[in-house]
Amino acid sequence: MGRRRGTTKGDRRERAILDTARDLLSTTPVGRLTIDQLTAGAGISRSSFYFYFDSKTAVLEALLDEIAEEMVEAARRWLDGSGDDPDSLRHALEVSARLWREHGPLLRQALLAEDQEFASFRENVVARYVKEGAARIARDRQEGLAGPGPDPQSLAHALIRMKFAVFAADSSVEAVETLCAVVRRAMYGALPATGS
Amino acid sequence: MGRRRGTTKGDRRERAILDTARDLLSTTPVGRLTIDQLTAGAGISRSSFYFYFDSKTAVLEALLDEIAEEMVEAARRWLDGSGDDPDSLRHALEVSARLWREHGPLLRQALLAEDQEFASFRENVVARYVKEGAARIARDRQEGLAGPGPDPQSLAHALIRMKFAVFAADSSVEAVETLCAVVRRAMYGALPATGS
DNA sequence: GACAATACTCGACGCTGTGTTGAGTATTCC
DNA sequence: GGAATACTCAACACAGCGTCGAGTATTGTC
The missing domain is CATH 1.10.10.60 (Homeodomain-like)
Structure with missing residues (x-):
């Protein structure tokens, strides 16, 4: 071979x-x-x-590997940082948005649909993000940079999935801004005493 | 006929x-x-x-209509309410979670993948949710029940997509709790003066 | 209870797309 | 120049979709 x-x-x-x-x-x-x-x-x-190639899927997997690498790379600075850091976060989101703009159809199928062919790829990418995201959340809390909130694992999972799903539908500048705001509030925002 | x-x-x-x-x-x-x-x-x-039926798709569309009805119905109380109302929100999310548990494969394909066959269905469901969600956000802000934040339309869109994507992957009780927390913070949470 | 209209059923066919096989041609290395 | 390896392809077998045309069952009506 x-x-x-x-x-x-x-x-x-x-x-x-x-x-x-x-x-x-x-x-x-x-x-x-x-x-x-x-x-x-x-x-x-x-x-x-x-x-x-063994099949069409093999081609797609090769492409996905290239793209996933870029995606995680772009999030590096934010994932390794600490505390509320809008600039790093925005940068990571902007690169992601561009990748979704360029490879929307493929990423949608691989990351969002339940296509069995991409299951392992999907698990890898999501798991990697969730793991690093959860670590960052836990770190911020330990260092007193963030207040308490939902389980870091679960929170990171929700935020990552939100990012995927929003960009799948709309990777505009406004979407980046909104995601940025939601992520920051979810991580650092405090709820008022008890809503009216 | x-x-x-x-x-x-x-x-x-x-x-x-x-x-x-x-x-x-x-x-x-x-x-x-x-x-x-x-x-x-x-x-x-x-x-x-x-x-x-004209095609397999026609069967799926018939099923989707049945499911979508239930979904929107369950969110009624929260959509028509106002202010931070965790109970109504949780109820809506719980019913959604159950529907995703029962019809995961179908909903994933119809709502998340980009399948052209379901495009109009998808647009309808999402648009309906976004419209009502955005209205609720705007209303809360006008009545002083929520502080300022991202554009209501855009925020509603992000939260709905997050809900879909999270339940697609995990419709557990914990997921419901996390989503509940994120939605409330995104709508009513305030960020501290300036991070770090 | 016959008989026309409409509801329903199916076998056989053609199409598109996937993946395999086996035999062949080109290229490269020694 | 010759053997190994890289590469190419036509022909085949198979799965799934959708159509056609010729049927059989059921029903309403007189």
Whole structure:
């Protein structure tokens, strides 16, 4: 199965498949993407496709790995920081918003739908975010930078899911602002004594 | 196209298809549901299916209408109320959680994935929630029951999407509690002067 | 209780899309 | 130049969707 070293024709074709997929998936929903489209874009026959990838899903997974890396990277500064830090938070959200704008159809299917094919990818990404997010929340509370609130794990989970779902529907600047506000209030905001 | 009045054999079969679908969809993801399964469950042949419904999607839409009604109904008391009202809010969330538990696969596909087939249904449900939610937020602010915050429309949108996404992943009691807390803080919580 | 209209049923067909196989051609390394 | 490996493809088998046309059952009406 191994390839030779150096950039061979095969490598270029593999890349061409990936690029075609990336391209088509900025507009086409995952369900409508066919292998025929991919091979047409890459200039090979349907059956040659199977030399490079086991299935359509394998292509999508390769793309997702590239995207997920970018996403977590952008959140790094905020995740590693502490206390209410609107600028880092906004930066993380802005990059996320851009990624959702560029790869909406793919991310929606992989992160939101329940597609069994992406289950493990989804669990990994979400779990990673939740773990680091919960740690940050717990840290802030311990250091007295945030008041008490819901279980950090559960709170982080809700906020991450909110981010995904909002950007899936709307990755505008306003959405970034609103998410920023909700996250900050959820983490640092205090409820008045008892609502009227 | 019209049927005769009274409950005919045809009506019973139509119901049988719907029930079979409801049943299978409590465990099977939408993508895996085939018309063959539906007709097997209802005891008719594949082609007879098309006498009752135009497509698989038509069956799903019929089911979704039933579910959506219940969902909005459960939120009625909170949507029509005013001020911080944890009990009404919790009640609405609890019913929602149950519906997601029972119809998870279907709701996930219809509300979260970008399936073009459900686009209009999705827009309707979300738009309805957002409209009523935004109105409630604006009302509370006008009456001085809530402080300032993000644009009501945008805030309502984020909170609704969060609800959908969280329940899609986890409709436990704890999730209800967390959502309750986040919604209340987002609407009524105040941020301290300036962080750190 | 016949008979027309309408409700309902189904087998057979064509289509699109997936994935496999086996035989072939190109490339690279020695 | 020859063997190993990279790559290519036409042909096939299969699953699922939706259509067509020819039927059979049921019902309302006289």
